[in-house]
Amino acid sequence: MLSFWVVATAITLMVAAILIRAVLRGAKREVESRAASDVAVYRAQLDEVDRDVARGVIAKADAERVHAEIARRLIAADKAQSAEHASTDRAPAYVAFAVITVAVLGSVISYWWLGAPGYGDMALKDRIAFAEEVRLSRPKQEVAEASLPPFADPIDIDPRYKELLTQLRSTVARRPDDVQGHVLLAQQERRIGNFIAAKEAQQRVLSLKGADVTAQDLADLGELQVISAGGYVSPEAEMSLRAALNKDPQNGPARYYLGLMLAQTGRPDQAFRIWDALLRAGPEDAVWIPPILEQIEELAQLAGVRYSIPAIGGTAERGPTAADVANAQDMTPAERMEMIGSMVEGLSERLGTEGGPATDWARLISSLGVLGESQRAAAIYANAIDVFADDKDALELINAAGRKAGVTD
Structure with missing residues (x-):
């Protein structure tokens, strides 16, 4: 950290010296470009008049009259030059000092307010370890859900549909072992935005299916856990997603949300590889393609990758299946x-x-x-x-x- 401040101070002093020199030289040139040039011109004219008299070009009486007029202008220009020197000798220094002071103090205050004084850069190994610590210590599903506003029925819901949904809830409550009833309930609760209820219904589906649970069942639960937590991938959602990928490594939704989890926990490199593979595999109309396209270029920058969007689905059939x-x-x-x-x-x-x-x-x-x-x-x-x-x-x-x-x- 000390080396940072040494380098920063050295750079500041160098910039300050350059600015002061520029201001002082600029003022000097400005003075010389006005009154000093006038003095030089009038002196040259006096010399020219003397040469004309010597050559007999003009009469001596006329020369004296011209000489007097030029001398009068020369005296006025010389006074103006002296006045300019008096008024500009100290102003440039004050200007330079004010500019440098404002710049230096502004930089220090900005860094202290927006930067991270006292913290050095992290090595790659430390960043990976920190990301893993973040992943392991992130909030649980119930904490994330509790932080969101409670669900309220949409005001524009059709009364007939609302009545049918109420009947479905009542029927499923009376028949807790009805798998299809819970599947339908999860779908309808999700449709109206009641994601926590949809998640709970999907959890019941998995419990009833037991060993017959599919990768898509697990991926659906993971997705509902993410949505009910406001887009946050909790440890419980990660478990559902990984279970889905254990059954089907190519499951698109599970891969997308696992990539989202990695992006949220400081591993943009791994998230980028997952999402890039999803884009290349396609298909183009997959529901996870639009959100990936919105985020992957920024993710590539965080991962340190020069990236351009590939052909979506361009590698789906390349290589032996x-x-x-x-x-x-x-x-x-x-x-x-x-x-x-x-x-x-x-x-x-x-x-x-x-x-x-x-x-x-x-x-x-x-x-x-x-x-x-x-x-x-x-x-x-x-x-x-x-x-x-x-x-x-x-x-x-x-x-x-x-x-x-x-x-x-």
């Missing part, structure tokens, strides 16, 4: 190479030049394992581990693909 790999297992080596060899090469080239989400890296590693290219799969696996070293979810995908390809235990 899981079905391609499964079908290739029943083919001869020649047939497998013919079917997915070109797709593997295309995927490998894209990841090497443009990068891509962890799912694409995992797909490439698995595909190379199927093709028997163990050494190449191992090299790409090692590269992927370096790329996603700070992303736990991505590392899980990469390690699973490595185990499948036989390049790691």
Whole structure:
């Protein structure tokens, strides 16, 4: 911190010296450009008159009259020059001092008010640790919900619809084990903006389904938890989202909200990778595309990435899919190479030049394992581990693909 103030003071003094010098030189030049130039001109005219007399160009009597007039003007100009020097000798110094004082004090006060005196910059390792601390200590779901205004029925709700909704609530209350009733209630409560009630109904759906709960069920609960907390991703919402991704790593809403959580907790780098992958995967009409487009450029700046919006959905069909790999297992080596060899090469080239989400890296590693290219799969696996070293979810995908390809235990 001391070094900061030393550098700041040195820069301030240098700027002050430059400003003072500029003000003083400017004043001096201004004086010389007026009265001093007049004095020089009149003296030159006197010399010219003397030369004309010597050459006999003008009569001596006329020369004396002209000489007297020029001398009168010279005396007036000399007095004006003296007056200007007297009035400007100290003014520039005062002006310079006032400007520098205001600038320095204004800068110090502004920094003290808007900046963070006493705090140094954080190393990347410390920032990551701080972000993890923020993530682990952030408020719970119930705290976030309690901070928001209580729900009130919309004033423009149709009376007939309101009556039907009241009947639905009553029916579900009488039949607490009716899965479809709770599904319908969650949908209708969400429709009128009663998100906490919708979340509670969705929680009941998951409880009733038990082992049959789907990734989308979990993602729907996570989304309702986020919305009912005013857009804040709580620890409980994160658990729902991660559970959804464990069942379906490609679930779009869960990936979007997990990226939002990372952005909220100081990891724009990880959030950017998730959202960029969602844009590239598409589809263009997915509900998470518009909010990503509104935020991803600013997120890229925070992540330190020079970024331009990619073609939405442009990588959705590039590279072998899981079905391609499964079908290739029943083919001869020649047939497998013919079917997915070109797709593997295309995927490998894209990841090497443009990068891509962890799912694409995992797909490439698995595909190379199927093709028997163990050494190449191992090299790409090692590269992927370096790329996603700070992303736990991505590392899980990469390690699973490595185990499948036989390049790691």
